[in-house]
Amino acid sequence: xxxxxTHGLVSVIRVTELDARDELHLRRAIELSRQARTAGDQPFxxxxxxxxxxxxxxxxxxxxxxxxxxxxPELKLARWAGRKLSLEEAAATTxxxxxxACAMCSxxxxxxxxxxxxxxxxxxxxDELRRGSPGKGVRGIDVLAQGDRxxxxxxxxxLEEAAAxxSGYWLQ
Ligand SMILES: [Zn+2]
Numbered sequence: 408x409x410x411x412x413t414h415g416l417v418s419v420i421r422v423t424e425l426d427a428r429d430e431l432h433l434r435r436a437i438e439l440s441r442q443a444r445t446a447g448d449q450p451f452x453x454x455x456x457x458x459x460x461x462x463x464x465x466x467x468x469x470x471x472x473x474x475x476x477x478x479x480p481e482l483k484l485a486r487w488a489g490r491k492l493s494l495e496e497a498a499a500t501t502x503x504x505x506x507x508a509c510a511m512c513s514x515x516x517x518x519x520x521x522x523x524x525x526x527x528x529x530x531x532x533x534d535e536l537r538r539g540s541p542g543k544g545v546r547g548i549d550v551l552a553q554g555d556r557x558x559x560x561x562x563x564x565x566l567e568e569a570a571a572x573x574s575g576y577w578l579q
Contacts, residue, residue: 433526451480452505453481497520498522502524504527507529510546527565538578
C-alpha cells in the first residue's frame with residue numbers, strides 16, 4: 408500500500424499494485440486509447456465495470472472524428488451510466504480510464520453517481536507528455552472533491568504502458 412489521503416469527500420488511494428482483475432480492465436482502457444488514436448482521435452479510452460467484474464460499456468475519445476470537444480470517453484460513459492444504471496448500481500460501478508478524468512468529465516462522473524475511478528496516467532503526467540499543449544487548468548480531482556458523496560479514486564498505474572500510446576502524438 409502507498410499512502411492514502413482524504414481530499415474533501417474524495418478518497419484518493421495510491422496503491423503500489425492493482426489486483427489482477429483491475430489490471431486487466433485498466434489494460435483494456437489503454438488498448439482503447441490506442442484504438443482511438445488509430446481512428447484519428449486523441450489517445451484516450453475508458454470502460455465501466457460492474458460489481459462482479461463484468462464490462463458494462465466501453466468508449467473512446469472521438470473529439471476529432473465527431474468534431475465535438477465534449478466527446479471524451481469518461482463523459483460518454485457517465486451519460487451512459489445515468490441512462491442505464493440505478494443509483495445503487497452506479498455506486499457499485501468502477502470506471503477504468505487511460506488517463507485521469509478532466510474537470511468536465513469529473514463533473515459528469517459526480518452526476519452519474521459512479522463509486523470508483525481507476526486511472527493510468529495522472530493529469531500532471533499527461534501535461535508532461537504534451538509539452539506545448541497545456542492542460543485545461545482546473546484539475547478533475549478538485550471537481551470530484553466538491554461532490555456531496557464519497558468517491559474512490561485510484562491511480563496512477565501502468566504509467567509506461569499508458570504513456571506509450573501517447574508517444575509522438577502531442578509533438579507532431
Ligand atoms: Zn474529459
